[in-house]
Amino acid sequence: MPDSNLIETVRVELADRSYDILIGDNLLMQAGEKIKSVLPNAKCAIVTDENVAAIHLEALQENLKAAGIEAKPIILPAGEATKSYTHLQTVIEAIIEMRLERGDAVVAFGGGVIGDLAGFAAASVRRGMNFIQIPTSLLSQVDSSVGGKTGINSPQGKNLVGAFYQPKLVLADTAILNTLSAREFRAGFAEVIKYGLINDADFYDWLEQNWDGIQEGGEKRIHAVATSCRAKAAIVARDEFEAGERALLNLGHTFGHALEGITKYQSDVLVHGEGVAIGMVLAHAFSARMNQSSPDDTVRVTNYLKKVGLPTDMSGLRNHVKTADQMMDFIAQDKKVSRGNLTFILTHGIGQSYIANDVPAAEVHAFLTEILES
Amino acid sequence: MPDSNLIETVRVELADRSYDILIGDNLLMQAGEKIKSVLPNAKCAIVTDENVAAIHLEALQENLKAAGIEAKPIILPAGEATKSYTHLQTVIEAIIEMRLERGDAVVAFGGGVIGDLAGFAAASVRRGMNFIQIPTSLLSQVDSSVGGKTGINSPQGKNLVGAFYQPKLVLADTAILNTLSAREFRAGFAEVIKYGLINDADFYDWLEQNWDGIQEGGEKRIHAVATSCRAKAAIVARDEFEAGERALLNLGHTFGHALEGITKYQSDVLVHGEGVAIGMVLAHAFSARMNQSSPDDTVRVTNYLKKVGLPTDMSGLRNHVKTADQMMDFIAQDKKVSRGNLTFILTHGIGQSYIANDVPAAEVHAFLTEILES
Ligand SMILES: NC(=O)c1ccc[n+]([C@@H]2O[C@H](COP(=O)([O-])OP(=O)(O)OC[C@H]3O[C@@H](n4cnc5c(N)ncnc54)[C@H](O)[C@@H]3O)[C@@H](O)[C@H]2O)c1
Ligand SMILES: NC(=O)c1ccc[n+]([C@@H]2O[C@H](COP(=O)([O-])OP(=O)(O)OC[C@H]3O[C@@H](n4cnc5c(N)ncnc54)[C@H](O)[C@@H]3O)[C@@H](O)[C@H]2O)c1
Ligand SMILES: [Zn+2]
Ligand SMILES: [Zn+2]
Numbered sequence: 001m002p003d004s005n006l007i008e009t010v011r012v013e014l015a016d017r018s019y020d021i022l023i024g025d026n027l028l029m030q031a032g033e034k035i036k037s038v039l040p041n042a043k044c045a046i047v048t049d050e051n052v053a054a055i056h057l058e059a060l061q062e063n064l065k066a067a068g069i070e071a072k073p074i075i076l077p078a079g080e081a082t083k084s085y086t087h088l089q090t091v092i093e094a095i096i097e098m099r100l101e102r103g104d105a106v107v108a109f110g111g112g113v114i115g116d117l118a119g120f121a122a123a124s125v126r127r128g129m130n131f132i133q134i135p136t137s138l139l140s141q142v143d144s145s146v147g148g149k150t151g152i153n154s155p156q157g158k159n160l161v162g163a164f165y166q167p168k169l170v171l172a173d174t175a176i177l178n179t180l181s182a183r184e185f186r187a188g189f190a191e192v193i194k195y196g197l198i199n200d201a202d203f204y205d206w207l208e209q210n211w212d213g214i215q216e217g218g219e220k221r222i223h224a225v226a227t228s229c230r231a232k233a234a235i236v237a238r239d240e241f242e243a244g245e246r247a248l249l250n251l252g253h254t255f256g257h258a259l260e261g262i263t264k265y266q267s268d269v270l271v272h273g274e275g276v277a278i279g280m281v282l283a284h285a286f287s288a289r290m291n292q293s294s295p296d297d298t299v300r301v302t303n304y305l306k307k308v309g310l311p312t313d314m315s316g317l318r319n320h321v322k323t324a325d326q327m328m329d330f331i332a333q334d335k336k337v338s339r340g341n342l343t344f345i346l347t348h349g350i351g352q353s354y355i356a357n358d359v360p361a362a363e364v365h366a367f368l369t370e371i372l373e374s
Numbered sequence: 375m376p377d378s379n380l381i382e383t384v385r386v387e388l389a390d391r392s393y394d395i396l397i398g399d400n401l402l403m404q405a406g407e408k409i410k411s412v413l414p415n416a417k418c419a420i421v422t423d424e425n426v427a428a429i430h431l432e433a434l435q436e437n438l439k440a441a442g443i444e445a446k447p448i449i450l451p452a453g454e455a456t457k458s459y460t461h462l463q464t465v466i467e468a469i470i471e472m473r474l475e476r477g478d479a480v481v482a483f484g485g486g487v488i489g490d491l492a493g494f495a496a497a498s499v500r501r502g503m504n505f506i507q508i509p510t511s512l513l514s515q516v517d518s519s520v521g522g523k524t525g526i527n528s529p530q531g532k533n534l535v536g537a538f539y540q541p542k543l544v545l546a547d548t549a550i551l552n553t554l555s556a557r558e559f560r561a562g563f564a565e566v567i568k569y570g571l572i573n574d575a576d577f578y579d580w581l582e583q584n585w586d587g588i589q590e591g592g593e594k595r596i597h598a599v600a601t602s603c604r605a606k607a608a609i610v611a612r613d614e615f616e617a618g619e620r621a622l623l624n625l626g627h628t629f630g631h632a633l634e635g636i637t638k639y640q641s642d643v644l645v646h647g648e649g650v651a652i653g654m655v656l657a658h659a660f661s662a663r664m665n666q667s668s669p670d671d672t673v674r675v676t677n678y679l680k681k682v683g684l685p686t687d688m689s690g691l692r693n694h695v696k697t698a699d700q701m702m703d704f705i706a707q708d709k710k711v712s713r714g715n716l717t718f719i720l721t722h723g724i725g726q727s728y729i730a731n732d733v734p735a736a737e738v739h740a741f742l743t744e745i746l747e748s
Binding site: 085089092093096097123124125126127128149150151154155156157160161162163164241 | 467470497498499501524529530531536
């Protein structure tokens with residue numbers, strides 16, 4: 001499958017904070033020109049991780065240099081542990097040492113870890129510098145680089161500290177995903193499937209039929225990424241600060257986060273997208289149990305996730321996840337719990353998710369007990 | 375002078391981030407009721423410093439309790455050194471430990487140090503909680519609590535890290551200033567005078583005539599604080615993110631910051647408002663030297679600042695400030711320097727300040743050399 005020349009543009013409409021996401025193969029080779037078109041005079045700090053730097057940093061630096069953009073890299077260790085106060089301070093001080101001003105730019109070049117950390121640093125240095133995202137993992141292209149959530153983890157939990165801060169431009173190079181591990185690709189793909197399941201049954205149908213093409217790359221992958229970005233952008237445009245509808249994006253995530261918590265975020269055991277995959281199956285199964293959807297949809301989702309190579313139940317985690325109480329502890333702690341009521345994303349069927357407030361904790365407990373303890 | 379029952383309200387107009395500043399004697403005794411009126415169900419974290427806590431915390435806690443508001447204090451050391459990464463993390467983690475949610479509130483109860491730090495913490499916990507300011511120093515009532523700048527210092531400089539984050543309500547209790555030291559009161563008063571000098575000659579006249587009444591307290595003090603808040607709010611409403619006009623608020627501050635830098639922010643040597651007082655005299659003198667204003671205005675400002683008990687020249691700092699080069703090093707580093715051009719706030723006379731871009735550094739250097747080295 002040769003690379004495609006197609007470039008899709010998704011506009012994120014947020015009044016004076018609106019921006020474009022460009023999606024296409026080898027966009028990295030146009031980074032300088034594209035950045036110059038939105039920020040003609042900006043110097044750049046490139047925040048990246050060791051893995052991405054080893055494979056792709058030289059190409060980015062040469063491209064920026066050819067466009068006449070002054071840029072210096074800040075290279076961090078790869079992995080979730082980098083989203084910490086310590087690394088935030090390191091990045092902020094490196095940016096200040098470079099004497100960058102508000103009109104200059106912080107460029108996040110990596111997966112969601114780098115995007116979240118660099119975005120919070122960009123938001124905080126001088127109370128807000130320009131920010132550019134060049135997401136390099138599938139998850140970051142379809143999810144974390146869209147919508148302006150940035151942040152770090154605190155000892156008490158993930159993503160508890162940060163800012164809503166929008167980039168000026170996002171460049172999603174779909175060919176750069178060829179160097180991503182198959183496991184990380186699948187994990188990111190769980191979020192792509194999520195958009196179909198939330199509110200776009202046609203997209204879900206298309207995804208079912210095109211997994212091979214999306215893996216290969218080219219136009220089908222571009223379409224999958226662009227449709228995902230468009231779906232998320234539409235929800236974010238209506239609810240930038242997560243007052244309501246944005247919660248739909250958490251389909252599968254309440255269960256998923258509990259699994260990540262119980263397995264202590266050890267990525268050899270479970271990565272985020274795998275937790276989301278299992279969580280989406282559980283959300284469908286729980287919805288069916290509550291007579292909100294048909295069990296056939298649960299089967300259909302399970303089968304597709306299996307075909308993709310994602311986990312669909314907790315059988316691989318039985319060394320860690322043993323009781324319903326274990327799960328409930330994390331679910332009740334989850335930041336989407338408001339004033340003690342459980343809020344869940346449930347579904348009336350594929351493409352028909354909805355926000356259910358006041359889900360009885362006892363029902364969730366009973367559901368998990370059946371699965372885990374019988 | 376008995377306390378007054380007058381409550382002045384200044385509305386800060388910032389679209390969906392608009393809020394009221396209430397100004398009056400003993401407003402602390404209405405804190406619970408006023409907070410409840412904007413946030414009926416919020417729990418509160420009260421961020422304060424040891425000095426303010428010792429004198430006033432019990433009264434605030436009792437008042438909130440009487441209003442049925444759950445509140446816990448976070449007490450920090452007093453002083454500029456508290457605006458650090460370390461204390462930011464302490465405050466953030468304490469708030470998270472209290473299990474507060476976005477709809478709950480962080481209450482800053484102290485001077486500008488506490489307001490800046492607590493505001494940045496409120497902006498960052500869960501990407502933004504409700505924020506309430508109860509400023510207790512004159513400087514924080516007329517300046518730092520208006521306009522949404524929050525932040526901490528970094529090893530490379532003051533206020534380099536932070537967020538623009540607006541409170542939901544500001545309660546300026548003008549009677550609480552009675553426990554502030556005379557020196558801190560005068561320092562805050564330098565910022566009050568600044569508003570007259572920027573664009574309100576009538577207010578400046580009134581201030582000249584009413585220094586005694588303002589010191590005594592009651593309606594004149596309330597008027598001085600309210601007029602200052604109104605002046606800053608008007609500028610901030612037109613330029614929330616400091617793209618232009620907001621720079622006017624830096625009248626006297628470029629010189630002032632240089633003096634603070636050279637004296638290493640040792641508050642026994644110089645506090646911010648004292649640096650601003652000297653800086654305002656220098657800004658008037660430099661403007662006169664550049665034939666922009668009359669030397670008579672410089673004399674008038676100098677005389678009034680002297681009457682108030684503020685320093686008006688660098689004679690008290692001669693152990694630290696010795697050469698023009700020393701000053702220029704700080705001035706060129708100042709964050710309001712854009713791409714190498716010096717931007718200064720100059721004046722055409724009292725109440726007629728303006729933003730001067732492209733001020734020749736050589737002229738500033740010559741001006742300072744005359745004062746310091748002749
Ligand atoms: N801000 C948001 O809205 C949002 C949404 C979802 C997830 N997130 C966050 O995103 C993070 C997860 O993102 P992620 O899955 O991208 O993790 P990641 O950034 O850790 O990247 C995964 C791994 O892939 C490597 N990698 C990335 N691009 C590569 C490439 N092109 N070639 C080879 N290796 C590459 C990375 O070095 C890393 O080892 C989490 O911290 C999560 O909280 C944020
Ligand atoms: N955010 C902004 O827009 C803005 C604007 C100007 C200044 N600032 C910041 O504000 C800070 C200075 O503020 P500040 O002058 O209030 O300093 P501060 O907070 O250190 O307070 C000064 C001293 O007065 C004490 N104090 C405060 N209220 C008191 C009271 N009622 N009774 C007795 N003691 C009291 C404090 O404990 C402290 O020792 C600086 O960090 C500066 O950068 C911010
Ligand atoms: Zn996710
Ligand atoms: Zn000031």
